[in-house]
Amino acid sequence: MSEHEYRLVFYGDDGGRLDEVAIRPDWEPAIEWARFSALRSLRLPAEASGERIAIRPVWDPRAGEPSVESFVVEIESIAARASSSFPIAYFRDRAEKEAERLVEKKLLRAGDPFLYAVKALRSPPRPIDARRMKFRVVETRTPFSARESRLSSFLGGAATAGDPAEEDFPFFVPGAVLEEATALCRAAAERGVETAGILAGYLRLDRSVPEAFVEATAQIPARHTRAEKEKVIFTPETWTDVRRVLARRNRGEIPVGWYHSHPIGIWGRESAEGSEGGEKSRARADGFFSSQDRLVHRAVFPAAFHLALVVTDPGDSAPAISCYGWRRGEIARRGFHATRRRRRGCGSQLKNELPRCES
Amino acid sequence: MSTRESTLTIEATDVSRQKKLSLSDLEEEMTVGELVENLLDAMRMPAADTAGRPLAYHARLEREGRHLHASETVGEALESGDLLTLLPNIEAGSR
Numbered sequence: 001m002s003e004h005e006y007r008l009v010f011y012g013d014d015g016g017r018l019d020e021v022a023i024r025p026d027w028e029p030a031i032e033w034a035r036f037s038a039l040r041s042l043r044l045p046a047e048a049s050g051e052r053i054a055i056r057p058v059w060d061p062r063a064g065e066p067s068v069e070s071f072v073v074e075i076e077s078i079a080a081r082a083s084s085s086f087p088i089a090y091f092r093d094r095a096e097k098e099a100e101r102l103v104e105k106k107l108l109r110a111g112d113p114f115l116y117a118v119k120a121l122r123s124p125p126r127p128i129d130a131r132r133m134k135f136r137v138v139e140t141r142t143p144f145s146a147r148e149s150r151l152s153s154f155l156g157g158a159a160t161a162g163d164p165a166e167e168d169f170p171f172f173v174p175g176a177v178l179e180e181a182t183a184l185c186r187a188a189a190e191r192g193v194e195t196a197g198i199l200a201g202y203l204r205l206d207r208s209v210p211e212a213f214v215e216a217t218a219q220i221p222a223r224h225t226r227a228e229k230e231k232v233i234f235t236p237e238t239w240t241d242v243r244r245v246l247a248r249r250n251r252g253e254i255p256v257g258w259y260h261s262h263p264i265g266i267w268g269r270e271s272a273e274g275s276e277g278g279e280k281s282r283a284r285a286d287g288f289f290s291s292q293d294r295l296v297h298r299a300v301f302p303a304a305f306h307l308a309l310v311v312t313d314p315g316d317s318a319p320a321i322s323c324y325g326w327r328r329g330e331i332a333r334r335g336f337h338a339t340r341r342r343r344r345g346c347g348s349q350l351k352n353e354l355p356r357c358e359s
Numbered sequence: 360m361s362t363r364e365s366t367l368t369i370e371a372t373d374v375s376r377q378k379k380l381s382l383s384d385l386e387e388e389m390t391v392g393e394l395v396e397n398l399l400d401a402m403r404m405p406a407a408d409t410a411g412r413p414l415a416y417h418a419r420l421e422r423e424g425r426h427l428h429a430s431e432t433v434g435e436a437l438e439s440g441d442l443l444t445l446l447p448n449i450e451a452g453s454r
Contacts, residue, residue: 136384142378194452196451230452230453232451232452234448239444239446290452293452296449298405300449302375302377
């Protein structure tokens with residue numbers, strides 16, 4: 001996949017070199033984005049078979065090799081080829097994690113700004129260590145199975161919310177689903193805990209544009225979780241239950257994302273005993289996606305079309321909803337469309353039970 | 360003691376079902392715990408939480424509708440054609 005070893009080079013705010021570390025980049029989000037970008041623009045066929053993926057550094061035009069300006073993911077299938085480029089900001093999260101080690105090594109003080117650069121060194125192919133290979137693996141991808149639809153029919157009457165960006169694919173959520181999720185989050189906050197759920201729906205494709213888009217059709221409350229004031233823990237049974245609910249709905253829906261609550265109104269009550277909770281509330285009242293949230297999204301919702309909603313509840317006023325999703329391999333705050341469209345059939349799931357559907 | 364490779368061919372997937380691996384030549388004495396560890400690497404899934412602690416993943420055997428125990432062996436638990444789903448224990452929150 002990549003013929004290079006990547007390294008991060010750290011500099012202080014004064015430009016002085018601090019340290020250099022070798023890293024094993026998490027290429028998966030970039031590969032997912034590259035593939036999805038190609039599929040949504042019809043540059044690659046939907047059938048995923050026999051793909052070859054290569055990751056190539058683009059050298060900095062001034063410093064030259066091995067300094068990296070950006071990198072490209074190339075996907076080659078039997079029928080076609082496509083590529084996407086990514087800036088070195090892709091390595092930002094990793095750089096921030098490595099910077100924590102610089103603080104431990106006393107090369108940096110906590111909170112000090114730093115700069116980083118990326119190097120890519122050609123590395124010889126590693127011989128396969130047969131003792132490490134526990135089994136033979138062939139990876140297959142679920143084919144890009146999108147329902148053919150007209151994007152214009154969804155846009156009509158939809159209200160745009162959040163932070164839209166041009167390269168984001170459209171995401172449609174019925175207002176009723178948002179209301180249900182918000183109500184469940186508010187009810188949980190009144191019990192003093194966070195809550196969460198899964199968004200079910202469809203991936204759609206309008207070949208006339210071309211564009212792919214996501215339609216959420218229902219929210220499925222996450223059961224078998226452990227809910228606390230500042231976190232909600234998904235267990236293996238949570239995911240099994242969601243699959244069971246989707247199977248019973250029998251509408252061909254897939255998980256298109258998830259939602260959870262940030263009941264900052266509860267966090268804010270701590271300010272009576274100490275300032276930390278109050279400060280946290282003020283800074284985050286407009287919504288945020290924490291490191292833990294990002295890990296859930298990476299581990300459970302890794303497809304480029306997966307989305308997340310956060311219901312931020314200050315307690316004394318209406319909750320606000322922010323939306324997050326993959327953009328060029330990073331998780332970014334993004335926009336969405338609230339629709340009045342309601343699929344025939346499924347109704348409220350306010351009582352954390354299987355949906356009651358009108359036939 | 361030599362390990363015996365089986366003729367088992369199974370599939371593994373993640374919660375999203377967007378990724379699937381086909382596995383063959385599995386060692387029968389390999390435990391489910393070892394299998395999961397290797398699968399995380401092969402599927403390029405995160406193995407640690409934000410504090411660097413290992414994430415716990417369970418392997419659900421779809422044929423039996425149960426989560427396998429880490430101490431079970433491949434030879435004991437699996438049959439050719441089985442599908443395993445890796446399910447994480449993972450938290451979302453304020454940090």
